Amino acid sequence: MSGTFVGMPAFPVAAREAVGDRTLRSNLRHATRTIRDKRARAVAELDDWAALREAGKQIKDHTLRHLDRYLVQVEETVTAAGGTVHWAADADEANEIVARLVEETGESEVVKVKSMATQEIALNEALEARGIHAYETDLAELIVQLGKDRPSHILVPAIHRNRGEIRDIFRSEMSEWGRPAPEGLTDTPAELAEAARLHLREKFLRAKVGVSGANFVVAETGTLVVVESEGNGRMCLTLPETLISVVGIEKIVPRWQDLEVFLQTLPRSSTAERMNPYTSMWTGTTDEDGPRAFHLVLLDNGRTDTLADEVGRQALRCIRCSACLNVCPVYERAGGHAYGSVYPGPIGAILSPQLRGTGSEIDASLPYASSLCGACYEVCPVAIDIPEVLVHLRERVVQGGPAVRDGNRVVLKPARGHAAERAAMRAAQWAFTHPGALRTGQRLASRTRRLHPRTLPGPGRAWSGSRDLPAVPAEPFRDWWQRTHGGKGGAK
Amino acid sequence: MSSRERVLGRVRRALADVPGDARPYEEAVARDYLREHGRRSVPETVDLLAENLADYRAIVHRCADGQLPELLTRLLAAHGSQSVAVPPGLPPNWLKAVDATRVQDRAASTPPELDRVDSVVTGCAVAVAETGTIVLDGSPDQGRRRITLVPDHHICVVRVPDQVVASVPQALERLDPARPLTWISGPSATSDIELDRVEGVHGPRTLEVVLLSGS
Ligand code: SF4
Numbered sequence: 001m002s003g004t005f006v007g008m009p010a011f012p013v014a015a016r017e018a019v020g021d022r023t024l025r026s027n028l029r030h031a032t033r034t035i036r037d038k039r040a041r042a043v044a045e046l047d048d049w050a051a052l053r054e055a056g057k058q059i060k061d062h063t064l065r066h067l068d069r070y071l072v073q074v075e076e077t078v079t080a081a082g083g084t085v086h087w088a089a090d091a092d093e094a095n096e097i098v099a100r101l102v103e104e105t106g107e108s109e110v111v112k113v114k115s116m117a118t119q120e121i122a123l124n125e126a127l128e129a130r131g132i133h134a135y136e137t138d139l140a141e142l143i144v145q146l147g148k149d150r151p152s153h154i155l156v157p158a159i160h161r162n163r164g165e166i167r168d169i170f171r172s173e174m175s176e177w178g179r180p181a182p183e184g185l186t187d188t189p190a191e192l193a194e195a196a197r198l199h200l201r202e203k204f205l206r207a208k209v210g211v212s213g214a215n216f217v218v219a220e221t222g223t224l225v226v227v228e229s230e231g232n233g234r235m236c237l238t239l240p241e242t243l244i245s246v247v248g249i250e251k252i253v254p255r256w257q258d259l260e261v262f263l264q265t266l267p268r269s270s271t272a273e274r275m276n277p278y279t280s281m282w283t284g285t286t287d288e289d290g291p292r293a294f295h296l297v298l299l300d301n302g303r304t305d306t307l308a309d310e311v312g313r314q315a316l317r318c319i320r321c322s323a324c325l326n327v328c329p330v331y332e333r334a335g336g337h338a339y340g341s342v343y344p345g346p347i348g349a350i351l352s353p354q355l356r357g358t359g360s361e362i363d364a365s366l367p368y369a370s371s372l373c374g375a376c377y378e379v380c381p382v383a384i385d386i387p388e389v390l391v392h393l394r395e396r397v398v399q400g401g402p403a404v405r406d407g408n409r410v411v412l413k414p415a416r417g418h419a420a421e422r423a424a425m426r427a428a429q430w431a432f433t434h435p436g437a438l439r440t441g442q443r444l445a446s447r448t449r450r451l452h453p454r455t456l457p458g459p460g461r462a463w464s465g466s467r468d469l470p471a472v473p474a475e476p477f478r479d480w481w482q483r484t485h486g487g488k489g490g491a492k
Numbered sequence: 493m494s495s496r497e498r499v500l501g502r503v504r505r506a507l508a509d510v511p512g513d514a515r516p517y518e519e520a521v522a523r524d525y526l527r528e529h530g531r532r533s534v535p536e537t538v539d540l541l542a543e544n545l546a547d548y549r550a551i552v553h554r555c556a557d558g559q560l561p562e563l564l565t566r567l568l569a570a571h572g573s574q575s576v577a578v579p580p581g582l583p584p585n586w587l588k589a590v591d592a593t594r595v596q597d598r599a600a601s602t603p604p605e606l607d608r609v610d611s612v613v614t615g616c617a618v619a620v621a622e623t624g625t626i627v628l629d630g631s632p633d634q635g636r637r638r639i640t641l642v643p644d645h646h647i648c649v650v651r652v653p654d655q656v657v658a659s660v661p662q663a664l665e666r667l668d669p670a671r672p673l674t675w676i677s678g679p680s681a682t683s684d685i686e687l688d689r690v691e692g693v694h695g696p697r698t699l700e701v702v703l704l705s706g707s
Contacts, residue, residue: 221670277695
């Protein structure tokens with residue numbers, strides 16, 4: 001997988017720098033706290049949330065278990081509906097396919113709707129190298145692109161920027177790319193949104209090629225689904241003559257009916273809305289409505305390696321809602337950039353090291369970018385046990401063992417004296433100066449006792465190296481305290 | 493070996509040590525969740541739709557059949573619309589009293605032409621009360637997807653109670669996946685600046701929904 005931010009320091013180093021950046025910290029704290037509370041209210045409206053979550057998990061698990069069959073079915077149904085299906089084993093293949101398809105249209109510009117998969121494969125850079133300009137059209141992506149910046153959040157890639165910074169970027173950079181920012185632009189969000197509307201409209205109206213990802217692909221019907229808010233997605237999906245969608249192979253759901261689960265859980269988990277403003281669904285091409293040519297690029301790029309891991313494969317259930325980022329105490333302090341990948345936060349900490357392997361210092365340190373507090377698991381709408389996978393990946397980093405890389409079985413060597421150990425030490429220091437994180441870490445240690453070796457892996461190991469690890473009681477003290485004292489004074 | 497064979501081969505090898513799972517899809521997924529949330533009478537469901545539409549900043553009107561032409565004329569005038577896009581199958585009498593220039597939805601018109609059109613009036617396929625959503629499916633009274641996207645003002649007429657369902661599962665049952673579908677919940681919006689919702693980016697910044705009841 002490409003898309004490692006070049007020269008990225010390992011997580012602890014990057015995180016320490018970020019924690020010291022006060023603007024970043026306050027931007028993040030403000031944004032994640034706002035959305036956290038809203039999400040809790042949106043979820044509380046549905047009294048069958050637990051059942052929806054379980055169904056979402058089961059649908060995804062079933063699909064992954066029979067992924068070969070469903071992939072072939074997608075190929076059949078999309079083709080039957082007038083689309084063309086391409087297969088890409090890695091990022092280079094996917095980029096080559098997209099570049100070739102764009103070149104065949106004779107165009108040198110594409111409009112893009114935000115897509116994690118195309119960020120992961122660094123498609124924009126690959127297209128640029130072939131003389132094709134890709135314009136990001138999602139407001140946050142536009143802010144990132146204009147600011148020559150990196151995304152720091154799955155849903156809101158410019159979450160690290162406050163309104164004043166956004167205004168400054170618009171004022172100084174928009175004229176380089178097209179229509180300049182309006183005179184006297186202020187930092188009110190409505191004016192900033194208006195500036196983006198004006199800037200991008202000319203690009204939408206002349207666009208001949210659109211590039212997207214998809215939130216879901218329905219195997220039985222060949223339908224693709226894109227969930228969005230601004231309408232830039234609709235523009236990219238319907239105005240161009242050619243549409244190219246790059247989609248990870250884990251985005252498949254078997255049946256049309258399955259959307260009834262995810263269209264309820266995704267908006268409430270991500271933007272904390274009952275429903276996001278726009279959802280587009282299309283099946284192949286439609287006569288005289290929307291693109292005349294539709295291409296679906298099915299992307300592996302490390303997903304099958306992840307699928308081969310018994311514990312780690314659950315990460316492929318992820319629907320990229322970003323709820324786990326918004327509740328994560330480590331993310332809130334460190335910010336998205338510290339994760340060195342387009343997938344930040346708890347999901348990034350388990351996904352990147354699996355998609356890319358744990359060979360690099362940043363990827364080996366990612367499984368330690370957590371206090372194991374378990375908040376991510378509790379909010380995840382497809383019940384990914386992120387702490388379980390983190391512990392598993394820590395063991396793999398420290399103890400080595402069998403894994404699959406690029407489709408081949410390999411045996412990883414234990415990473416003795418590796419950066420991961422140093423990462424663990426720093427994580428331990430951080431935890432001891434942040435008692436809340438340690439407390440929740442201990443709480444989880446009890447709830448996941450079956451996962452624990454004699455010494456705790458990762459920061460746990462660093463902790464237990466310097467102090468005796470007490471026997472983990474059946475019921476954590478803090479749970480007992482919360483239960484028997486009604487949680488009074490039990491700060492959370 | 494083609495990339496297709498390589499990817500499929502990797503999937504099969506990745507799953508090789510997983511115990512066999514002969515359970516059909518129907519048994520693998522327990523659908524223990526609700527088909528709709530709460531019990532409501534038909535008028536209550538329509539009320540909930542109106543409430544949730546308004547909560548996400550759609551402007552809601554109610555009217556009886558005979559009053560629709562007059563209402564649409566008034567709404568378009570109030571918006572100052574000089575031109576209005578018209579899907580091919582919109583009932584002709586809906587816009588009979590309108591002064592604005594009618595722009596027919598044609599395959600040949602270009603996006604820049606459409607950008608000069610002020611408003612669009614459509615019907616819908618289904619509306620979802622619990623989420624405050626209207627769904628368009630490209631039927632003749634709704635037209636091509638772009639006519640409800642490029643103009644800045646969309647008036648959508650929902651026939652109540654026939655086109656209203658309570659929940660997302662009920663809406664999907666009514667829809668045909670082979671058609672291009674657009675689910676709309678309020679006007680265009682973004683949460684990209686400090687995670688605060690702001691209405692109005694690329695799609696229509698004004699969404700008006702008319703709940704039309706039979707006479
Ligand atoms: S891991 Fe779960 S909570 Fe996190 S982004 Fe994915 S689906 Fe959402």
